[in-house]
Each structure stands twice: as structure tokens, then as C-alpha cells.
Amino acid sequence: MISRSRRRPLTVLLALLTLAGVTALSGCSDSSAAGSGGKLTLGFSAWPGWFPWQVAQEQGLFAKNGVNVDLKYFDNYTDSINALSSGAIDANSQTLNDTLSSLSGGAKLSIVLVNDNSTGNDKIIARDGITSVADLKGKKVAVEQGAVDHYLLLLALQSAKLTEKDIELVNLPTDAAAAAFAGGQVDAVAAFAPFTSKALERQGSRAISSSAEFPGAIPDHLVTSQKLVKERPKDVQALVNTWFDTLAWIKANKAAAVGIMAKRGGVSDADYQTYDAGTTIFTRQQNLDAFTPGVTAQHLDFQANKIIDFIVNTGLAQQRPSLDGLFDDQFVKAAPQ
Structure with missing residues (x-):
């Protein structure tokens, strides 16, 4: 991919x-x-x-x-x-x-x-134990800085009354970000299809936000x-x-x-x-x-x-x-x- x-x-x-x-x-x-x-x-x-x-x-x-x-x-x-x-x-x-x-x-x-x-194929996917965007506070989140899913991540953080300063952003290309999450190196990832499929291979992982929540944004x-x-x-x-x-x-x-x-x-x-x-x-x-x-x-x-x-x-x-x-x-x- x-x-x-x-x-x-x-x-x-x-x-x-x-x-x-x-x-x-x-x-x-x-x-x-x-x-x-x-x-x-x-x-x-x-x-x-x-x-x-x-x-x-x-x-x-x-x-x-x-x-x-x-x-x-x-x-x-x-x-x-x-x-x-x-x-x-x-x-x-x-x-x-x-x-x-x-x-x-x-x-x-x-x-x-x-x-x-995009009506859901851009997602924020988190490990087991993280059930909402608010739970990302203090966590490692992988994303391609400046790309489309960085924008989605910022929108989601804003909706949860958080900012980028509230998380530990790990800047990686989207394919590498998905792989890092699947391998347990970070707590969450913002990615788009088809890389969401790779991220969701991690046991217990789930999407906690997606572009479906922000109609017309992408x-x-x-x-x-x-x-x-x-x-x-x-x-x-x-x-x-x-x-x-x-x-x-x-x-x-x-x-x-x-x-x-x-x-x-x-x-x-x-x-x-x-x-x-x-x-x-x-x-x-x-x-x-x-x-x-x-x-x-x-x-x-x-x-x-x-x-x-x-x-x-x-x-x-x-x-x-x-x-x-x-x-x-x-x-x-x-x-x-």
C-alpha cells in the first residue's frame, strides 16, 4: 500500500x-x-x-x-x-x-x-483503553504533520476542547504511522484508507473519531x-x-x-x-x-x-x-x- x-x-x-x-x-x-x-x-x-x-x-x-x-x-x-x-x-x-x-x-x-x-475513511484509531478523543491527552499520536489527517486530528482535538499541545505528536508518513500503531509503538494514529486497515490489525484497536463527524471537511x-x-x-x-x-x-x-x-x-x-x-x-x-x-x-x-x-x-x-x-x-x- x-x-x-x-x-x-x-x-x-x-x-x-x-x-x-x-x-x-x-x-x-x-x-x-x-x-x-x-x-x-x-x-x-x-x-x-x-x-x-x-x-x-x-x-x-x-x-x-x-x-x-x-x-x-x-x-x-x-x-x-x-x-x-x-x-x-x-x-x-x-x-x-x-x-x-x-x-x-x-x-x-x-x-x-x-x-x-471523505465520509469516514479518514480515521483516528486508538489502542485498547482509549475510548474517546479526550482520552488522547498526554498520549503518543502518530500522524503525517501538515497532511490531511493532521487537519482531521486538529478538528477532533478542538471538538474535545484539547489542542495539539495536549498530545505527544509523532510525525511519520501515513504508511509508517499506521505500521507504528499496529506495532504498538504509539497510542493512536490518524490515517486514511487503505492504511486504516493496517492500523486496525492491532488487537483491541478502534476508531474513536472519523471524517464522518465533520461533514464536508475533507x-x-x-x-x-x-x-x-x-x-x-x-x-x-x-x-x-x-x-x-x-x-x-x-x-x-x-x-x-x-x-x-x-x-x-x-x-x-x-x-x-x-x-x-x-x-x-x-x-x-x-x-x-x-x-x-x-x-x-x-x-x-x-x-x-x-x-x-x-x-x-x-x-x-x-x-x-x-x-x-x-x-x-x-x-x-x-x-x-
């Missing part, structure tokens, strides 16, 4: 952005830069809401929609975020809070599709450079159309699709099927509803401002990013119904 996490500190991201025009593009293929008219490089990593891209590739659905995609799987989720921010890839699968952190660092990005909401997206949207809108449209075609194929071929996605995630088909309830894949209508401005967690603009307040106040971001050009619903609106 490969990690969706391993987030570098924001200072490193800022340095990467500064070097973007000089070094980052030198490592990508000639056809991957936005506006080349050739291949479009799409990044993704380990998360149930992004594994459908593997189905799209294996079933030839990108080609069906007339877009030449180099689908790049990142063993390290943070590398994919940095690759998009620097311009080394054209599009990426990433969370809203990580996208906002990139914007804070100066990246010019657009969210063109909501893949899913939406996952197809994020592109604003340059790609401007220079290659037909290719962006083809990506969005491919996503909805893929969901239709999965619905009609569930067993085959589970096999493809489970293999990519490094888990059994049976384990993969347990993730269904914890990742809510968005329909076209749910996308349209999310992009519509509003005042509840259902609406991306509301959730983004809420996340910005949180990540700035907790030091996960150094400054408030502008949301100009971030939410671009034109492609979802134009997708066939």
Missing part, C-alpha cells in the same frame, strides 16, 4: 514554487506542460476516491473522450501536490485543504471537479493549473467527461472495477469494499450543488473559508490565499447528463 500523505512543510513548498520556472519542468516530459497540445499529465495517489482514474486508464476511457493522458501514480502524495504547484504536471487529485495551502504558497490553481467527500478534487484551463479547455472538459463515464462504467461493472481499484491500492477486493461508505463519490448534480455558493458545509466556498480560518489559526498556512479563479464549474456544467 502506498501513501496519500508525506506532506512537506510549507516553507519547502514555497521554495519549490520559487524554483518552478527553473527546475521543476526539467523533470517532466516534453508533452506534459500545459498548452503543449500533446499529452496531459494527470497525477493521483492512494485514496479510494481517486482510484477510479486507474479504471479510466485500463478501460480506454481517456482515449474515448479524445484526450491523451499520461496518468502518473505518485507513491508520495505530497510529491504530487508539489508537482502541480510547480507546473511539473498539468492536473492532480488532491484535497481542498491541501489545495488551499498551495494557494497560500503562491500557486495558481483551479478546482474543476469534486471527486468525493472534499477531494480534480485540480488543474489555471494555465491549463486557459490554454486547453477542451482537454479539461475531456477529463471531466471521462470521470463521469468512468463512474458509469464502475456502476455497470462493479466486480471488475473493485478488482482494478483494490489492486492499485494494494488491498484485497474484500477490504476495498469496506471503504464504500467512507468515501462518497459525487454525482454531477452533487458537483453542481457543491460549486454553488452557499452558507453550509455542502458548499465549497463556505467550506474553503472555514478551512482557511482553521489552517491559518493553527499555523498550517502562513497567509490567507485568494479564492479568485479557484472554483471553476464550467466543465461540470458542460458534462453530458
